[in-house]
Amino acid sequence: MLGAALRLRPRGRGPSLLSRGLAPLLCIALALCATLLRAETPLYQEEAYDQITLNAANDNAVIKVEPLETSIRNAILRGINFVKKPDGLTVHPLAGAAADKDYKILWQDIAKIELFEQLVLNRAGELTSQGRFDEAYDYLTYLDHNSHGLRGLAKTTEDFLLAEANAAYRKGQYDGALALLRELHRRSPKRPGLDRAVGVATDKLVEQLVAAKNYSPARILVHNLALDFPGSQVAASWRQRWRDEGTPLLVEAQRAREAKQWGKAAEISRQLTAMCPELPGVRELAETVHRNYARVVVGVTATTTDFANCRLDDWPSRRDRRLLYRTLTEFAGPSTEGGKYDCPVGEISSEELGRRLKIHLKPDVRWAKGDSTLSGAALARFLLLAATPNSPACEPEWASLMTAATVDNVYDVNVDLRRSHVRPEALLQLPLTPPSDQGDANRAAQPPTNGPLVIQSQTPQQTVFGANLRYFAHEQGQPMELVERRFDTAAQAIAALRHGDVQVVDRIDPWMVQSLRNDRRLVVQPYTMPLIHCLIANVHRPLMSDRTFRRGLAYGIDCQAIVKQLFGGVDVPGCVPTSSPFPLGIGAGDPMGYASDEIIEPRRYDPQLCIALTGAANWSYHNALAAKKGEQQSAGDKKAAPAVEKADPKPAEGDNKAEAEKRKKKRKGPPLPKLTLAYPPDEIARQSCQAIKKQLEWAGLSVTLRPLQTPLPTRIPDDVDLLYVELATWEPVVDANRLFGAEGLAGDAGPYMTLALRQLDQAVEWDQVRDCLHRVHRIAYNDVTVIPLWQFIEHFAYRKELHGVGPRVVTLYQNIEKWRPSFQYPAEK
Numbered sequence: 001m002l003g004a005a006l007r008l009r010p011r012g013r014g015p016s017l018l019s020r021g022l023a024p025l026l027c028i029a030l031a032l033c034a035t036l037l038r039a040e041t042p043l044y045q046e047e048a049y050d051q052i053t054l055n056a057a058n059d060n061a062v063i064k065v066e067p068l069e070t071s072i073r074n075a076i077l078r079g080i081n082f083v084k085k086p087d088g089l090t091v092h093p094l095a096g097a098a099a100d101k102d103y104k105i106l107w108q109d110i111a112k113i114e115l116f117e118q119l120v121l122n123r124a125g126e127l128t129s130q131g132r133f134d135e136a137y138d139y140l141t142y143l144d145h146n147s148h149g150l151r152g153l154a155k156t157t158e159d160f161l162l163a164e165a166n167a168a169y170r171k172g173q174y175d176g177a178l179a180l181l182r183e184l185h186r187r188s189p190k191r192p193g194l195d196r197a198v199g200v201a202t203d204k205l206v207e208q209l210v211a212a213k214n215y216s217p218a219r220i221l222v223h224n225l226a227l228d229f230p231g232s233q234v235a236a237s238w239r240q241r242w243r244d245e246g247t248p249l250l251v252e253a254q255r256a257r258e259a260k261q262w263g264k265a266a267e268i269s270r271q272l273t274a275m276c277p278e279l280p281g282v283r284e285l286a287e288t289v290h291r292n293y294a295r296v297v298v299g300v301t302a303t304t305t306d307f308a309n310c311r312l313d314d315w316p317s318r319r320d321r322r323l324l325y326r327t328l329t330e331f332a333g334p335s336t337e338g339g340k341y342d343c344p345v346g347e348i349s350s351e352e353l354g355r356r357l358k359i360h361l362k363p364d365v366r367w368a369k370g371d372s373t374l375s376g377a378a379l380a381r382f383l384l385l386a387a388t389p390n391s392p393a394c395e396p397e398w399a400s401l402m403t404a405a406t407v408d409n410v411y412d413v414n415v416d417l418r419r420s421h422v423r424p425e426a427l428l429q430l431p432l433t434p435p436s437d438q439g440d441a442n443r444a445a446q447p448p449t450n451g452p453l454v455i456q457s458q459t460p461q462q463t464v465f466g467a468n469l470r471y472f473a474h475e476q477g478q479p480m481e482l483v484e485r486r487f488d489t490a491a492q493a494i495a496a497l498r499h500g501d502v503q504v505v506d507r508i509d510p511w512m513v514q515s516l517r518n519d520r521r522l523v524v525q526p527y528t529m530p531l532i533h534c535l536i537a538n539v540h541r542p543l544m545s546d547r548t549f550r551r552g553l554a555y556g557i558d559c560q561a562i563v564k565q566l567f568g569g570v571d572v573p574g575c576v577p578t579s580s581p582f583p584l585g586i587g588a589g590d591p592m593g594y595a596s597d598e599i600i601e602p603r604r605y606d607p608q609l610c611i612a613l614t615g616a617a618n619w620s621y622h623n624a625l626a627a628k629k630g631e632q633q634s635a636g637d638k639k640a641a642p643a644v645e646k647a648d649p650k651p652a653e654g655d656n657k658a659e660a661e662k663r664k665k666k667r668k669g670p671p672l673p674k675l676t677l678a679y680p681p682d683e684i685a686r687q688s689c690q691a692i693k694k695q696l697e698w699a700g701l702s703v704t705l706r707p708l709q710t711p712l713p714t715r716i717p718d719d720v721d722l723l724y725v726e727l728a729t730w731e732p733v734v735d736a737n738r739l740f741g742a743e744g745l746a747g748d749a750g751p752y753m754t755l756a757l758r759q760l761d762q763a764v765e766w767d768q769v770r771d772c773l774h775r776v777h778r779i780a781y782n783d784v785t786v787i788p789l790w791q792f793i794e795h796f797a798y799r800k801e802l803h804g805v806g807p808r809v810v811t812l813y814q815n816i817e818k819w820r821p822s823f824q825y826p827a828e829k
Contacts, residue, residue: 042135044120044142049094051119052105053112060111065091067116076115079151117147125156133164158188165197174205178221185228199225199234206238215274216826242276250281257285262293262480263466277826290823295481296802298812299493299502301682303463303486306711307455308431308447312738312745313725314712315682319506322813323465323482324451325431326473328382331730333528333810334592337766339731341425344473345374345432346411354420354764361411365472367434368448374432376413380405383415386430396743397734398427400761420764426734452816453482461486475817482816490683497522497797503821504798504805506812509683510575511568513795524797528808529592530574530583531726531794533688535677535787536746538716538723542673543614543621550784552613553722556699558605562691563790566684574793577602580777581739581788582732594766595732595773600781602788610699614672622670674702678717679724681707684792689724715747726792730810733769736760736776739786749785 050068054061067073068091075082088104114122124139140157143150165180178201185194202225209218219242226235253268269289272282304316307324311317322330329341329348341348346361365374372378385393387402401424404416417424433447449455452474453465467480485502487493493505494512498519508516508524516524535553543549559577567575574586579602585593677693679685686707693703706720716723725745729735737757742748756779760772780786796812798805804818 042138043123044139048116050116051114052089052091052110053114054105054109055111058109063091064094066094068113073115076113077117077147077150117143117150118152120147121150121152121156124160128156128160128163131163131167133160133167136160154187158184158191161187162197165201169201169204174201174208177201178205189228195229195232198229199232203234203238213271215271219275219277219826239276243279246272246276246279246282250279250285253285253289254281257288260292262289265289266293266295266481273826283825286825287823290821293480294477294819294821295483296479296504296819296821297483297485297502299487299496299505300484301487301490301493301507302680302710303458303460303484304710305458310429311712311714312727312729312735313680315507315680315726316710318728319812320463320484322451322811323453323816324449324455325447326451327429327431328379329425329428331426331429331810332814333808334730336591338423338594338733338769339426341423343425348425348428350424354422354424355417357415357417357424359413359415361413363411366470368432368450368470369434372434376407376409376411378434379413380407382430382432383413383428393433395427395430397737398430401427419762422763422766422769423731423733426731452478456481473817477820478817479819479821494797497799500799500824503802504796504812506796507682508795508797510566510572510792510795513572514568514570516797521800522797523800523805524795525805525807525809527794527796528810529728529730530791531728532578532581532583532791533685533724533726533789534581535692535789536716536723536725537785537787538718538721539747539785540718541721543617544721546617546621547782547784548613548620549617550787552610552615552617553696553701554603554784554787555606555613556610556696556701557692557787557789558695559602559789560605562688565691566687572793574791577790578788579603579781581727581780581786582729582735582773582777584791586793594770595729595736595777597774597777600777607695607699610696614699614701618670618672672701674704675721676704676706676719677722677724678706678708678720680712680726681710685724685726688789692724715745722787732773732776733760733763736773740776740780746786749780749783753779753783 048067049064050066050073052063052065054063068076068089072082072089084107088106089110090102090104092102120139120143124136124143127133127136127139137160140153140160143153144157147153161180161184165177165184168174168177168180178198181194181198181201184191185198188194202221206218206221209215209221218238222235222238225232226239229235249268249272253265253272256262256265256268265285266289269282269286272279273286276282300316300319302316304314304320306314306317307320309317310321326344328345329343332340332342334340343359345365346359348360349358350356351358359376359379361374361376361379363373366372367374367378383398383402383405385391386395387399388394389399401417401419401421402415403418406414406416408414421427431447432450449468450471452468452471454468456464456466458464463484465482465484467474467478485496487496490505490507490509490512493502494508494516496502497505498521513524516522537544537550537553539545563575563577574584576584578584578596579600580596582595583592584596585591675696677689679689689705693705696703727735727739727745729739737760738744739746740749740753741757742754748754753776756772756775760769760776763769763772801822801824803820803822804815806815806818809815
C-alpha cells in the first residue's frame with residue numbers, strides 16, 4: 001500500500017545529500033514555475049484534481065490525485081460524514097512514478113482532504129484579501145456555476161462583496177459600493193453591520209445627486225433604503241430635509257400659479273414632484289400646472305440651428321421647422337398625383353389648366369410680429385417679392401413661374417403663372433414673413449417665428465421651446481413647452497423613453513424596431529415618406545470626376561447585405577436597395593413611386609468588376625497626369641493594362657485589414673488615392689459607412705471616414721470624395737432640380753441632366769412629368785454622380801400616455817397642436 005510504502009523511509013538519520021544541496025534549488029525552481037503557471041492559467045481553468053495531505057508521520061506529504069469517487073466528494077462538499085472503507089481510500093495519483101495505477105491510503109495516515117472546488121474557493125479568498133477583486137470574481141463565478149452546495153461558498157462570496165464595496169467606497173465610487181452592498185443584502189439581509197454600510201453609501205450617493213439637482217434617482221435611493229431598513233436614520237434625515245426645503249418652494253409655486261406665471265410654476269412643480277412628491281399640496285399643484293402648461297420631452301440624436309430652411313438632406317431641420325414656422329403650403333403626404341399639400345392660412349386651388357392659383361385666406365391670421373393681420377394685399381406682395389430677381393427673398397424656381405398677382409377682395413388672391421405646372425404648391429413652402437422683413441437685405445438669417453413655439457434656450461445638449469403667444473392656430477391644451485434632449489446614440493434615447501424620462505424618440509435605429517414593438521408601454525410608428533440613402537460624389541476630386549471610377553465604386557458596395565445587417569435579417573416593407581434617388585412604391589399600385597423607373601434595377605455587387613473599373617480609371621488618370629507634364633510613356637507601358645485580381649464574390653469570413661492591405665499591394669499599376677467618406681452624425685449613417693468602408697477596402701481601396709457636425713454643409717466639402725446623405729426627395733417634380741441642378745446638392749450633373757431637368761420644368765401633364773423623371777433617373781444611373789444605396793422607412797416611438805400624435809405623419813411635429821400628454825405623477829410611473 002502507498003501508505004505503508006511511505007513509512008519505509010528510515011527515521012533518525014541525518015539529512016541526505018539531496019536535502020543538503022539540490023533540494024533547496026529544486027524547491028525554488030518548482031516554486032518559480034508554479035508561480036509563472038499560476039499567473040498564466042487560473043486554477044479553475046486547470047484540469048480538476050483533488051489534494052490529499054498526509055500526517056506528520058509521512059512528512060506532511062501533499063499528493064494530487066484524480067477526483068475522488070462521487071459519493072465521497074458530495075459528502076465532503078456538504079460537510080457531512082460518510083462511510084469509510086476499512087481498507088482505506090483508493091486514489092489515482094496524477095504525477096510521478098506512482099501515476100500508472102490505483103493505490104490505497106490508510107485513513108489514519110490522512111491529515112486533510114481538499115477537493116478541487118475547495119482549493120478554488122480558498123484561492124478566491126486569498127485574492128479577495130489581496131484586493132485582486134476581478135480575479136476573485138472569476139473564481140467565484142466558476143464555483144457558482146459548477147459547485148452548487150459547496151460549503152463556505154456563500155460566506156466567501158459575501159466577504160468578497162463586502163471587501164470590494166469597502167474598496168469602492170474608499171475610492172469615492174459610491175454607486176459601485178452601493179450596488180455591491182445591495183447584492184450582499186439580497187444574499188444575506190441580516191448580516192451584522194450591513195444596515196449601517198448601506199446607509200453610509202446611500203447618503204454619499206444621494207448627496208452627489210442632490211448637488212447636481214438630480215432629485216428623482218436620489219429619491220428612489222432613499223425610498224429603497226427605507227424599504228430595506230425601515231429604521232434607517234439616513235432615509236429619515238433626507239426625507240425631513242426635503243420636506244423642509246420643499247415647503248417654501250411650494251408656497252412660491254402657488255404664488256406663481258395664482259399670478260398665472262405658468263413657466264415658473266411648472267419649473268418649481270417639477271422640482272417638487274421629483275424631490276418630495278408626498279408633501280401635501282404638491283400633487284394638486286402638479287395637476288393644475290399640467291392642465292395649463294403641458295410639457296413634452298423629446299429624445300433626439302441631432303439638433304440644428306437652421307430652422308427656417310427645409311433641405312433635402314437635413315433631418316433635424318426638417319423635423320424642427322414645423323415648430324417655429326408655418327409655411328404658405330405644407331407637404332402632408334403622397335397622393336395619386338404627386339404630393340398632397342395643406343395651406344394652414346387658407347385654401348389653394350388650381351384653375352385655368354394649371355395657369356392660375358386661387359388663394360383664399362382665413363380671416364384674422366396675424367403675422368409673426370406687429371399688429372397687422374394677413375390680407376390678400378400683403379400676401380400678393382409676399383409672393384411678388386419671392387418672385388423678384390436679386391431680392392433677398394427671391395426663390396428662383398418660383399420666380400421662373402410667376403407672372404402676376406391680383407387681389408379680388410380682402411382675403412382672395414389670384415396668381416398667374418407663365419406656364420402650367422403640375423404641382424405649383426410644392427414651390428410655396430415658404431415661411432410667412434411680413435413683407436417689410438422679406439425685402440430687407442439686412443434682415444436676420446432666421447425670419448421671425450410664426451409657428452406654435454419659439455426658442456427659449458439652446459445648448460449643445462438641449463433645446464427648450466416655449467409657446468408662441470402670437471401663434472394664429474393655437475389650440476387649447478397644446479404643449480406649452482417642448483424640450484429636445486440630445487443623446488449620443490439612439491439606444492440611450494430609447495433607454496430614457498423606457499424609463500419615462502422622455503415621452504418621444506424622433507428616430508429609432510432599424511434593428512430596434514421589433515423589440516420596441518414588443519414593449520406594451522410604447523407605440524412604434526413609421527413615417528409616411530421614406531428616405532433615400534445615397535453617396536454623392538465630389539466630381540472635382542482626383543478620380544471622382546471619372547465616371548468609370550464611380551461605377552466601380554458602385555459595384556463594390558453590397559447594398560443587400562448592408563440592409564439585411566441593419567435590420568437584423570428581418571424584411572421590412574419599403575426598406576430595400578434602390579437604383580433611384582426618388583422614392584419607390586411600396587407594393588403594387590403605390591403612387592409614391594411615380595418618379596422611379598422600375599426597369600432600372602440596383603447594381604449588383606461585383607467586387608471583381610469594382611477592382612477592374614477602379615484600376616482602369618486609376619491607370620487612365622495617371623497617364624493623363626504624365627501626359628500633362630510632358631512625360632511620354634514607353635510603348636510597353638502604354639500597352640500594359642491594369643491587372644484584375646481574382647476575387648471571390650464576397651469577402652471571406654475572417655477577412656481582415658491585413659489581408660486587405662495585401663490586396664492593395666497586389667494590384668498592378670499606380671497606387672490609388674485614399675478616399676474620404678463623410679457622413680451625418682447619426683447611428684444609421686455611421687454603421688452604414690463603416691460597412692461601406694470595409695467592403696471597399698476588401699476590394700483594395702483605402703477609405704477614411706469623417707463624421708460631420710451640424711449644421712450640415714449645403715454642398716459637399718472640397719476635401720471630401722464621397723458624402724453620405726439621407727434624401728427626402730418627396731416631391732421629385734421639384735426636388736430633382738434641388739438635387740441635380742446647378743445649385744443643387746450634387747452640383748451641376750452635366751449637359752444631359754440639365755436638358756432633362758429643363759424638359760421636366762416645362763412638362764404640363766403628369767404623363768410627361770413621369771417620363772421626364774424616368775429620364776432623370778436613367779441619366780443619374782449612368783453618370784453615377786449620385787450613387788443610390790437603399791430606401792429606408794424611418795420609425796419613431798412614443799409612450800402611450802401621449803395622445804394626438806396622429807396615425808400617418810410625414811414629420812414628427814406635423815400635428816404638434818393636437819399633442820396631449822397625460823398627467824403622470826412620480827408615484828404612478
